[in-house]
Amino acid sequence: MRPQRFELLAPAGDLERLEAALRFGADAVYVGGPKLQLRAGSVGFSPEALHTAAQTVHRQGKKLYVAMNAFADNREVDEAGVYARELRDLGADAVIASDLGIIAAVRRAAPELDVHVSTQANCLNFGAAQVYCDLGVKRVVLGREMTLEQIRELRSRVPDSLELEAFVHGAMCMSYSGRCMISAYLTGRSANRGACTQSCRWKYHLMEETRPGEYFPVFEDAQGTTLLSSFDLNCLSFLDQLMDAGVCSFKIEGRMKSPFYVATVTNAYRRRIDSLLRGDADATSLALLERELCAASHRPYATGFYFGEMKRHAPDDGAYLQDTVFVGAVRGADGGRVTLELRNRIRSGDRIEILSPDSLGLSFVAREIRDAQGAPVEAAVRPGELYSMACECPVAPGDLLRVRTAESEEGGAPDA
Secondary structure, eight states: OOOOOOEEEEOOOHHHHHHHHHHHTEEEEEEEESSSOSOGGGGGGOOOHHHHHHHHHTTOOOOEEOOOOOOOOHHHHHHHHHHHHHHHHOOSSEEEOOHHHHHHHHHHHHTSEEEEEEEGGOSSSSSHHHHHHHHTEEEEEEOOOOHHHHHHHHHTTTTTTTTTEEEEEEOOOSSSSTTOHHHHHHHHHOOGTTTTOOOGGGEEOOOOOSSTTEEEEOOOOOOOOTTOOOOEEGGGGGGHHHHTTTEEEEEETTSOOOOOHHHHHHHHHHHHHHHHTTOOOOOHHHHHHHHHHHSBBBBOOEEEETTTEEEEEESSOOSSSEEEEEEEEEEETTTTEEEEESSSSSEOEEEEEEEEEEEEEEOEEEEEEEEETTBBEEEOTTTTEEEEEOSSOOOOOTOEEEEEEEOTTTOOOOOO
16 A cells, blocks of 8 residues: 655754755654764764754754664663653654664653654564554664565555655665674674674685685675675665555665765655656656766665565675765855855866756856955865856755766766
């Protein structure tokens, strides 16, 4: 049964990324707070930042979800209720939890605060989903191991009031539903406590026990040996099948990713969802949006386990791929010129592509570049400083600018 409404849920590691997610089409944003979140502390919002985030989101009629999905110890269960009330008072619309003790504590302490069961809880069947529903949970984030057919059956056997959320894009963990002990074993930093060192993406060699000190490479490719490292998920081409299976919220991974990544991916999925709902989705528009997803840094794409065996979109060369370089954020536009805050070098003659929620595929050639003092320069070279240049395309503050890498220039963006 297809839900009546669909939500695009984007990640944010700070307020800049949150604003990018909202500008480029997210219906809701998920973040981490100061406690119980499964990401490094650098992407944990302070209470003050959470309050600002909630106000920002609610002004646009959208929602804010806060992750408290770590597996808790005894002390943290005792504190969870107080923390849940704090999040409620700061303006959170829901918390994302995986630990049964935490879920129960939140329901007791703040029953008006929605609870979403994290994918970490590896809910894979209607029986488990029904138990969570009986506990008063609003939504289940499905285990990543589920196929479309399994999701469809689960949807048919639980109450319509229980919402289903699924990941549609981003990095995938090699472990079962994200539960992994490799990092904890090798470094003492547990992935289940938000401190993963991504040990699966390190390079490894073999050593035979009778030949200590002799290391034998395990050849995968020219970039190194990353046999434990997963592909990235990309569901853009079959979002309609997820809709038909009963998923109502489409989740993008990446609270530690850059604002450029968040904007690029959110923009592509927003456009795809809207075109599907309008009924005008076609192969040409899908190809353009798939090209957009290649503009952001990613590992080779795959369809996850939605069709059973993992299917790859491209050969795996073991490296991160990116067709464009983020060069600046638009801060103003007036009189045929654009002012940008520089992130990476721009040279006169470079073709600049515009990433905007208002247009797709526009580009212009960098010319008449001036620095912050208005002096003409051949290249913008100082990141963080303001530069201006001639621009005949429509742009607005908050739009992002990028250039194609040399490897991806063939078949570049159309002229304005």
